[in-house]
Amino acid sequence: MEIKVANVAKExxxxxxxxxxxxxVRPGELLALLGPSGSGKTTLLxxxxxxxxxxxxxxxxxxxxxxxxxxxxxxVGFVFQHYALFKHxxxxxxxxxxxxxxxxxxxxxxxxxxxxxxxxxxxxxxxxYERRFPAQLSGGQRQRVALARALAVEPRVLLLDEPxxxxxxxxxxxxxxxLRDIHERTGQTTIFVTHDxxxxxELADRVAILSNGRLEQIGTPDEVQDRPQSPxxxxxxxxxxxxxxxxxxxxxxxxxxxxPVDAHGHGDGEVALYSRPWQLRLVSPxxxxxxxxxxxxxxxxxxxxxxxxxxxxxKVEVETSLSIEPALGEEVGLEILGxxxxxxx
Amino acid sequence: MTSVLPAHxxxxxxxxxxxxxxxxxxxxxxxxxxxxxxxxxxxxxASSVGIDGIVAATLEPRVLGALKIxxxxxxxxxxxxxxxxxxxxxxxxxxxxxxxAVIDAxxxxxxxxxxxxxxxxxxxxxxxxxWIGALFAPFGIKIAYTPLGIFVAxxxxxxxxxxxxxxxxxxxxxxxxxEASATLGASRFRTLWSVLxxxxxxxxxxxxxxxxxxxVGEYGSVIFIAGNIPYVSEIAPLLIVIxxxxxxxxxxxxxxxxxxxxxxxxxxxxxxxxxxxxRRFGNA
Amino acid sequence: xxxxxxxxxxxxxxxxSVVTESALVRRLAIAIAIAFLTLFLVLPLAVVFVQAFSxxxxxxxxxxxxxxxxxxxxxxxxxxxxxxxxNLVFGLAAAWSIAKFxxxxxxxxxxxxxxxxxxxxxxxxLIYVLLFGAQGLFGPWLMEHGIKIAFALPGIxxxxxFVTFPFVARELIPLMQEQGTSEEEAALTLGASGWRTFLTxxxxxxxxxxxxxVLLCNARAMGEFGAVSVISGHxxxxxxxMPLHVExxxxxxxxxxxxxxxxxxACLALVTLAAKSFLxxxxxxxxxxxxxx
Numbered sequence: 061m062e063i064k065v066a067n068v069a070k071e072x073x074x075x076x077x078x079x080x081x082x083x084x085v086r087p088g089e090l091l092a093l094l095g096p097s098g099s100g101k102t103t104l105l106x107x108x109x110x111x112x113x114x115x116x117x118x119x120x121x122x123x124x125x126x127x128x129x130x131x132x133x134x135x136v137g138f139v140f141q142h143y144a145l146f147k148h149x150x151x152x153x154x155x156x157x158x159x160x161x162x163x164x165x166x167x168x169x170x171x172x173x174x175x176x177x178x179x180x181x182x183x184x185x186x187x188x189y190e191r192r193f194p195a196q197l198s199g200g201q202r203q204r205v206a207l208a209r210a211l212a213v214e215p216r217v218l219l220l221d222e223p224x225x226x227x228x229x230x231x232x233x234x235x236x237x238x239l240r241d242i243h244e245r246t247g248q249t250t251i252f253v254t255h256d257x258x259x260x261x262e263l264a265d266r267v268a269i270l271s272n273g274r275l276e277q278i279g280t281p282d283e284v285q286d287r288p289q290s291p292x293x294x295x296x297x298x299x300x301x302x303x304x305x306x307x308x309x310x311x312x313x314x315x316x317x318x319x320p321v322d323a324h325g326h327g328d329g330e331v332a333l334y335s336r337p338w339q340l341r342l343v344s345p346x347x348x349x350x351x352x353x354x355x356x357x358x359x360x361x362x363x364x365x366x367x368x369x370x371x372x373x374x375k376v377e378v379e380t381s382l383s384i385e386p387a388l389g390e391e392v393g394l395e396i397l398g399x400x401x402x403x404x405x
Numbered sequence: 406m407t408s409v410l411p412a413h414x415x416x417x418x419x420x421x422x423x424x425x426x427x428x429x430x431x432x433x434x435x436x437x438x439x440x441x442x443x444x445x446x447x448x449x450x451a452s453s454v455g456i457d458g459i460v461a462a463t464l465e466p467r468v469l470g471a472l473k474i475x476x477x478x479x480x481x482x483x484x485x486x487x488x489x490x491x492x493x494x495x496x497x498x499x500x501x502x503x504x505x506a507v508i509d510a511x512x513x514x515x516x517x518x519x520x521x522x523x524x525x526x527x528x529x530x531x532x533x534x535x536w537i538g539a540l541f542a543p544f545g546i547k548i549a550y551t552p553l554g555i556f557v558a559x560x561x562x563x564x565x566x567x568x569x570x571x572x573x574x575x576x577x578x579x580x581x582x583x584e585a586s587a588t589l590g591a592s593r594f595r596t597l598w599s600v601l602x603x604x605x606x607x608x609x610x611x612x613x614x615x616x617x618x619x620x621v622g623e624y625g626s627v628i629f630i631a632g633n634i635p636y637v638s639e640i641a642p643l644l645i646v647i648x649x650x651x652x653x654x655x656x657x658x659x660x661x662x663x664x665x666x667x668x669x670x671x672x673x674x675x676x677x678x679x680x681x682x683x684r685r686f687g688n689a
Numbered sequence: 690x691x692x693x694x695x696x697x698x699x700x701x702x703x704x705x706s707v708v709t710e711s712a713l714v715r716r717l718a719i720a721i722a723i724a725f726l727t728l729f730l731v732l733p734l735a736v737v738f739v740q741a742f743s744x745x746x747x748x749x750x751x752x753x754x755x756x757x758x759x760x761x762x763x764x765x766x767x768x769x770x771x772x773x774x775x776n777l778v779f780g781l782a783a784a785w786s787i788a789k790f791x792x793x794x795x796x797x798x799x800x801x802x803x804x805x806x807x808x809x810x811x812x813x814x815l816i817y818v819l820l821f822g823a824q825g826l827f828g829p830w831l832m833e834h835g836i837k838i839a840f841a842l843p844g845i846x847x848x849x850x851f852v853t854f855p856f857v858a859r860e861l862i863p864l865m866q867e868q869g870t871s872e873e874e875a876a877l878t879l880g881a882s883g884w885r886t887f888l889t890x891x892x893x894x895x896x897x898x899x900x901x902x903v904l905l906c907n908a909r910a911m912g913e914f915g916a917v918s919v920i921s922g923h924x925x926x927x928x929x930x931m932p933l934h935v936e937x938x939x940x941x942x943x944x945x946x947x948x949x950x951x952x953x954x955a956c957l958a959l960v961t962l963a964a965k966s967f968l969x970x971x972x973x974x975x976x977x978x979x980x981x982x
Contacts, residue, residue, distance in 0.1 A: 132591065140581045142581055144585035146600055428785040441801070442820075489725050508722075512726070520932070525947060529740055622812065624918075643811075645812065
């Protein structure tokens with residue numbers, strides 16, 4: 061189902077958690093809400109679920125205004141960060157809970173509930189765990205029970221709050237693939253919140269990036285990585301060095317030398333140029349775009365990261381092949397192969 | 406300083422902290438002198454009577470009557486104290502209203518107020534000419550000097566136990582559980598009943614058992630309001646006092662032994678409830 | 690888009706937090722709870738003072754002029770002054786050995802320490818009568834040597850110690866267990882002696898809990914009725930504590946005097962409650978706050 065959020069604002073006392081956020085989630089889509097802590101991503105998820113009331117703005121489910129609809133009637137599947145399993149109920153009863161609390165007319169029969177529960181347990185690969193209590197499960201298993209419980213109510217949208225936040229690194233990776241797999245099989249419209257950009261970029265169809273209660277950008281993982289619309293998005297998604305540059309006509313210049321970056325849409329004047337480590341190359345200081353001193357060398361997988369001081373606004377990182385190994389303290393030059401420009405600010 | 410004994414044989418795990426010998430020794434000595442020896446004297450005295458003697462003394466109608474009254478009314482009072490204790494604990498923990506802190510502090514009053522003071526205060530209130538008693542008198546309902554008076558005093562005595570055992574658990578309820586239940590479509594009442602209440606049950610039972618155990622042995626706050634009519638409103642602890650005044654030490658001992666046995670079983674039940682709750686709900 | 694920008698409350702969208710009850714239910718629950726507590730807690734407390742002052746301040750003060758009343762007050766203070774320090778020392782020793790060390794039978798020991806809580810006050814008095822009374826175990830021997838324990842001060846003190854036995858220990862054990870042993874170990878590695886470690890490291894950490902335990906112990910010691918009633922023999926002016934004096938006055942229909950002495954004990958209870966609230970606020974909720982177990 062299509063979920064639409066229009067001009068939503070939410071305050072907690074004096075602090076604004078969401079400021080005028082609008083976005084649309086397409087039916088069957090897996091959308092990630094990505095941002096640092098305090099960016100408002102969890103608040104947005106809770107507003108969609110009906111757990112928080114927005115002060116302004118509207119929430120639409122499938123074109124219908126759901127802003128005033130109480131959470132009980134929204135039919136959402138919410139997976140909480142700490143799972144919120146009912147400790148006094150076993151796995152089967154936890155999953156069946158949402159079906160059992162329906163009013164008599166809409167409540168499935170006992171047999172139907174049992175069938176649904178075993179179907180869902182199979183989906184989350186926990187068949188045979190019906191009689192276990194949450195205290196007897198591992199973190200990853202609890203997470204899967206929580207997901208099955210949320211899916212049991214045939215939700216119009218599945219909402220996950222930091223679904224892998226409380227798990228250790230290895231289990232996180234496994235569950236990521238598994239969640240993607242489940243999404244493909246069920247075709248469920250899904251929104252999940254994360255502060256981990258790798259998780260968002262790897263898993264989601266589209267990523268919505270939030271900062272300070274504002275939506276910075278929404279797009280496919282390729283779009284947000286290749287065409288970041290703000291310095292925040294750019295630097296949140298990975299390391300970037302900042303240089304002071306100037307636009308003159310259709311050219312971008314650093315220290316009078318042209319840089320192969322498109323100046324399209326920018327008027328003449330000062331701009332900030334951001335380059336990823338792989339958009340820089342070490343060259344001889346003479347005639348380079350920028351110059352600095354080697355301050356650190358790190359090995360990252362099959363390549364090398366060189367840290368250079370004095371070249372850009374803050375520290376600059378350059379990715380090089382293993383064959384290049386400058387000495388610490390050596391003066392080097394940088395050639396800028398590409399980057400993104402933004403107005404100075 | 407390494408011990409030659411393997412760990413599982415040694416009585417205490419090695420520690421660098423000093424003072425175990427003297428504090429542990431003193432604890433045992435003091436405990437034995439003040440608590441264990443005197444209680445043992447009671448048990449010795451009771452065993453000299455023999456099982457037949459105990460049974461015979463218990464079946465004496467006045468004793469049986471007093472035990473029935475004590476346990477029966479304590480049971481009902483503990484149930485009422487548990488129900489209202491749960492409500493009070495909920496209101497004090499979850500709602501904010503003016504005067505909350507004062508009321509919260511007041512809950513411990515029955516625990517801090519000397520029982521004799523509570524006793525005469527309750528009579529002054531619930532006697533036919535008292536503030537509350539006068540409201541009921543026109544309907545022919547007598548509270549003081551009847552079993553109803555005993556009930557009032559025992560609810561008073563039990564309340565702090567029932568409130569304070571559930572209160573910390575209510576404070577620790579995870580908000581996410583309530584939200585999860587709501588997202589799954591449950592009404593607020595259903596959430597309270599199916600999600601929030603079951604984990605509180607062990608604490609409610611524990612509070613009930615504590616209130617019950619305390620009520621059975623209560624003396625000071627009851628004797629003033631009870632009327633103390635044999636077979637009607639005479640409680641077991643009062644009968645012990647009466648037997649002692651008549652120098653019937655054996656009779657007093659028998660009643661005391663029965664009451665002790667039941668208090669200890671209650672204590673055991675409380676421990677079992679808590680052990681069960683820990684197993685069932687993890688570290689709840 | 691004007692609609693979307695306006696405040697939702699202005700559009701008549703009513704919202705209620707999902708983690709609380711409706712306002713009506715909330716108000717009803719608060720009303721019932723307050724009515725119940727008024728009936729069972731506030732009114733009994735109020736009636737003590739109303740009755741005490743019913744014949745005016747003069748009659749109230751006259752109740753304390755009586756020699757018997759003064760003797761009762763003195764005896765109560767004396768009993769508390771003996772039994773509270775003894776239980777304080779015991780509580781510290783028990784908490785130290787239980788909280789700072791691991792040994793077998795620890796939970797049994799804790800159950801035994803709790804034992805007096807589950808014994809009826811009357812039975813607490815009875816056991817000492819059985820030991821020291823005329824027909825008691827040591828009765829004849831004591832009589833021969835002219836020592837009076839039952840129906841005298843030593844008996845009253847013993848019974849009081851018994852009923853207040855667990856208070857300080859109960860308050861300290863969880864507190865000291867929570868604090869663990871690392872701070873003490875640190876002090877010892879820095880060269881402090883065991884005693885110094887206790888005074889400078891342990892004691893400051895437990896001081897609020899200790900104070901609260903002592904207050905509770907004292908309140909119960911001064912207010913104990915059942916146990917003391919059984920062992921004291923009710924000898925006016927000699928073995929009558931304040932609660933027993935209240936009973937005697939009440940049974941003599943001297944209500945003003947009875948409630949006057951009772952009001953003094955009620956003030957003690959109020960001070961204890963106020964101190965508890967204050968200490969909880971000071972200690973940031975680390976006091977267990979549970980009576981009994």
